Amino acid sequence: MTSLAGELSAIAGKAFVSEGLAEHFGQVMLSDRPDLCQFQCNGALAAAKAAKANPRDIATKIVAHLKNDARFAKVEIAGPGFINLDLTDAALTALLANSGEARTGTGKTVVIDFGGPNVAKPMHVGHLRSSIIGDCLQRLYRANGWKVISDVHLGDWGLQMGQLISEVELREIAPVYFDAAFTGPYPEFSPVTMEDLEEMYPAASAACKADPARLDKARRATVELQDGRPGYRALWQHFVKVSEVGLEREFASLGVRFDLWNGESSVHALIAPMLDDLKKRGLAETSEGALVVNIATDSDKKPMPPLILVKSEGGVLYGTTDLATVIERVRDYDPDLILYVVDHRQHGHFEQVFRAAQKARLQGRAELEHVGYGTMNGADGKPFKTRAGGVMKLYDLIAMATVEANTRLAEQGLGADYTAEEKANIARQVGIATIKFADLSNHRTTDYIFDLERFSKFEGKTGPYLQYAAVRIQSILRKAEGNVVGDAAIHSPEERALVLHLLAKADILIAAELKRAPNILCDYAFELAQKFSRFYAEHHIMSEPDAALRAQRLGLCARTLTVLSGILAILGIEVPERM
Ligand code: ARG
Numbered sequence: 001m002t003s004l005a006g007e008l009s010a011i012a013g014k015a016f017v018s019e020g021l022a023e024h025f026g027q028v029m030l031s032d033r034p035d036l037c038q039f040q041c042n043g044a045l046a047a048a049k050a051a052k053a054n055p056r057d058i059a060t061k062i063v064a065h066l067k068n069d070a071r072f073a074k075v076e077i078a079g080p081g082f083i084n085l086d087l088t089d090a091a092l093t094a095l096l097a098n099s100g101e102a103r104t105g106t107g108k109t110v111v112i113d114f115g116g117p118n119v120a121k122p123m124h125v126g127h128l129r130s131s132i133i134g135d136c137l138q139r140l141y142r143a144n145g146w147k148v149i150s151d152v153h154l155g156d157w158g159l160q161m162g163q164l165i166s167e168v169e170l171r172e173i174a175p176v177y178f179d180a181a182f183t184g185p186y187p188e189f190s191p192v193t194m195e196d197l198e199e200m201y202p203a204a205s206a207a208c209k210a211d212p213a214r215l216d217k218a219r220r221a222t223v224e225l226q227d228g229r230p231g232y233r234a235l236w237q238h239f240v241k242v243s244e245v246g247l248e249r250e251f252a253s254l255g256v257r258f259d260l261w262n263g264e265s266s267v268h269a270l271i272a273p274m275l276d277d278l279k280k281r282g283l284a285e286t287s288e289g290a291l292v293v294n295i296a297t298d299s300d301k302k303p304m305p306p307l308i309l310v311k312s313e314g315g316v317l318y319g320t321t322d323l324a325t326v327i328e329r330v331r332d333y334d335p336d337l338i339l340y341v342v343d344h345r346q347h348g349h350f351e352q353v354f355r356a357a358q359k360a361r362l363q364g365r366a367e368l369e370h371v372g373y374g375t376m377n378g379a380d381g382k383p384f385k386t387r388a389g390g391v392m393k394l395y396d397l398i399a400m401a402t403v404e405a406n407t408r409l410a411e412q413g414l415g416a417d418y419t420a421e422e423k424a425n426i427a428r429q430v431g432i433a434t435i436k437f438a439d440l441s442n443h444r445t446t447d448y449i450f451d452l453e454r455f456s457k458f459e460g461k462t463g464p465y466l467q468y469a470a471v472r473i474q475s476i477l478r479k480a481e482g483n484v485v486g487d488a489a490i491h492s493p494e495e496r497a498l499v500l501h502l503l504a505k506a507d508i509l510i511a512a513e514l515k516r517a518p519n520i521l522c523d524y525a526f527e528l529a530q531k532f533s534r535f536y537a538e539h540h541i542m543s544e545p546d547a548a549l550r551a552q553r554l555g556l557c558a559r560t561l562t563v564l565s566g567i568l569a570i571l572g573i574e575v576p577e578r579m
Contacts, residue, residue, distance in 0.1 A: 105146025
């Protein structure tokens with residue numbers, strides 16, 4: 001079984017078909033009034049509208065079919081023609097035995113473009129959101145059976161590279177890269193470290209802002225780099241290498257990995273042929289010295305500026321490389337879908353690129369989608385900064401969250417007698433869970449205020465609370481070692497509620513995928529932990545004298561743990577062995 005709602009919809013769909021009505025009217029969903037029923041089908045109303053009939057009459061006929069199915073404990077008409085459904089406990093537990101997977105992606109490929117840090121600039125909280133959301137989506141799509149190709153899409157080809165090259169020249173750090181007579185080979189080791197770059201980039205960028213001649217120099221260096229000047233390419237190579245080492249470490253500390261470490265520069269060779277092709281087909285034209293694709297249409301309600309491919313002074317832009325990257329991805333992977341997990345302020349950029357891709361038919365069968373997200377703000381409602389007012393770097397944030405996690409663990413008296421090493425590892429896991437869950441539990445498009453104190457609590461809807469819930473079940477099962485773990489069964493309202501929630505997993509995975517919405521998974525995990533708590537509060541497990549009941553309850557614990565840690569894994573959250 002893939003989806004419980006799908007399975008029940010198929011049953012109800014057949015009933016509609018036997019009444020000469022369309023199958024899709026049989027759509028069954030989890031009830032939004034669990035106090036009244038477990039599932040509901042509202043299709044009789046829509047079917048009545050379509051057939052110009054009375055909805056209650058249709059519902060009555062459908063109900064008569066469904067009543068023949070022994071798996072339903074209750075089939076009722078409510079209001080104007082809603083159908084309320086309950087399954088029998090036996091049917092629920094039978095379904096549980098083979099539920100849980102959502103196979104939406106069989107045979108399908110998705111490219112997920114996320115992270116997107118820029119060479120020589122430190123990663124900041126904007127990139128952090130892209131990394132956390134993008135990583136969750138890659139895990140979700142993989143779980144749902146898609147072939148996933150994740151690409152970090154480094155910013156390595158823009159003006160900041162020319163700014164740095166000219167900065168190195170002006171500081172006379174490594175004259176050999178600027179000596180036109182030099183024929184190589186260039187030095188093997190970088191003349192600058194990551195720390196140098198972190199200091200040099202803001203300096204160069206400020207100098208360019210203050211002085212048009214300095215900016216012009218940076219622009220020319222960028223064009224020469226793109227045109228392949230050997231010394232500039234060699235120096236740029238060093239910038240990229242040095243940055244990549246640092247970035248890889250940062251992503252690893254967050255538990256995020258990529259299949260591809262491509263960048264804007266990776267498509268350089270594709271750009272000239274792409275421009276030729278677009279010119280030949282009359283899709284690219286010259287406007288005020290620049291080469292552009294006009295993408296406005298008559299139906300546009302707002303102005304739609306053309307996508308600039310080549311600037312008047314030469315040099316390609318962010319949109320040019322993005323367009324060429326569509327060609328590359330289609331050529332290499334023939335994807336069904338390409339997702340761009342990027343700050344929603346870049347919406348206009350992606351609209352331009354997607355329109356140009358569509359106009360030139362570059363995207364193959366791929367659907368292109370910008371998965372935007374809002375800003376992570378500090379308590380003042382402005383983008384999150386360090387206490388000193390600087391840009392918050394990923395490392396600093398993880399360090400802060402780890403310190404907070406340590407405090408919380410101590411408050412709770414957790415891990416007091418563990419070794420320093422284990423404690424440090426738990427604090428790291430809890431710190432990362434704090435950050436990720438806080439980020440993912442908000443709908444991605446909303447801005448939110450990062451409140452470390454609240455997000456790190458062991459109560460409420462937080463990452464640490466869910467980790468602790470999973471750790472507790474692990475410890476119940478550990479204490480039960482040697483006991484039989486049986487199939488889950490239902491003997492009480494709490495068990496029924498828990499089983500129903502477990503059964504919804506596949507539908508939740510599908511919904512989160514369709515909406516590209518990790519917060520759906522967060523809500524599900526939180527409710528699961530709460531339903532488990534209620535079950536645990538009302539039932540004896542190890543102290544249950546009836547061995548069969550004990551085995552069934554242990555089965556329910558084991559199943560809850562599998563589902564909870566599975567969802568947490570999709571969120572990119574690790575469950576410590578103990579706390
Ligand atoms: N480097 C860009 C930035 O820092 C993000 C890249 C997003 N991906 C893309 N294909 N444009 O804003």
